[in-house]
Amino acid sequence: MAAENAKDDAEVGRLPTDSEDFEWQGWKFKYTKSHILHSICSSPEKCKSTPEEQCCLCLYTNCLQLSHLPEMVFPKNILTISHPSGGKIEFNTLDALKSVENGKLPIQVACSEEWKESRLAEHLEEKIKPFDWTFSTNYKGTLSEDAVVEPTEETIDMEMLKRKEKILFYNEMMLYEDELHDNGISSLTVKIRVMPSSFFILQRFFLRVDGVLVRINDTRVFHDFTKDFVIREFTNKECAVKDIKLPLTLFGDPNMLSPHMPLKSSTTEKITFRIK
Ligand SMILES: [Zn+2]
Numbered sequence: 455m456a457a458e459n460a461k462d463d464a465e466v467g468r469l470p471t472d473s474e475d476f477e478w479q480g481w482k483f484k485y486t487k488s489h490i491l492h493s494i495c496s497s498p499e500k501c502k503s504t505p506e507e508q509c510c511l512c513l514y515t516n517c518l519q520l521s522h523l524p525e526m527v528f529p530k531n532i533l534t535i536s537h538p539s540g541g542k543i544e545f546n547t548l549d550a551l552k553s554v555e556n557g558k559l560p561i562q563v564a565c566s567e568e569w570k571e572s573r574l575a576e577h578l579e580e581k582i583k584p585f586d587w588t589f590s591t592n593y594k595g596t597l598s599e600d601a602v603v604e605p606t607e608e609t610i611d612m613e614m615l616k617r618k619e620k621i622l623f624y625n626e627m628m629l630y631e632d633e634l635h636d637n638g639i640s641s642l643t644v645k646i647r648v649m650p651s652s653f654f655i656l657q658r659f660f661l662r663v664d665g666v667l668v669r670i671n672d673t674r675v676f677h678d679f680t681k682d683f684v685i686r687e688f689t690n691k692e693c694a695v696k697d698i699k700l701p702l703t704l705f706g707d708p709n710m711l712s713p714h715m716p717l718k719s720s721t722t723e724k725i726t727f728r729i730k
Contacts, residue, residue: 480538541727
């Protein structure tokens with residue numbers, strides 16, 4: 455079994471199962487996708503002796519201060535957008551998990567009563583030291599060093615996004631997911647669409663702790679090809695499950711929940727790239 459895994463991992467390392475490139479207005483859009491992170495180290499000897507060549511599992515385990523990883527981690531699912539100057543905006547799983555706030559209990563006081571009564575709390579308090587077992591991330595993508603980020607009054611042009619434009623390039627992928635020991639869901643997904651006049655990315659972190667809380671952290675990246683900047687907006691929405699008056703069957707769908715959830719915080723930034 456282990457030998458088979460090792461073989462799989464080695465092959466995945468060389469060859470992503472799926473990838474696509476697209477160029478428009480001087481910008482380059484690229485995704486790669488591959489399968490889930492194996493739970494067994496593919497080459498223990500080599501991973502110990504040459505850390506720079508360690509397998510994905512060892513890289514994740516060594517880089518992250520988490521007691522355990524999400525059940526499903528897609529280490530090779532990566533979305534990269536390159537500016538004509540060479541600058542980059544990337545969405546990748548390792549950096550997203552690095553942004554999981556560690557050592558801090560994630561459930562807020564507002565929900566503490568429901569939380570204390572839930573069996574997950576019992577389970578976790580017994581077994582695990584405090585760490586963010588919900589894998590909540592405030593990751594907003596990874597920028598190349600030549601990117602300049604500043605606060606802005608500009609906003610995403612929703613009218614442009616509502617226009618019926620042809621979609622030239624589209625993709626959607628999962629970065630990680632965990633079912634919280636059957637007590638809900640924690641997932642991070644990212645999708646992109648490129649239209650003739652603009653591109654738009656939505657990365658969504660969705661958390662539902664059954665009977666306790668829902669949380670959505672969205673990162674939206676928007677660029678109008680006639681402008682010389684990119685807009686990045688980050689929003690955090692969350693509330694107790696009992697505060698949303700919707701049938702329980704809808705609690706699996708963040709698109710249905712989001713309009714019913716209060717906005718807790720929002721920041722909008724302008725990204726420009728220094729021309730080398
Ligand atoms: Zn390894």
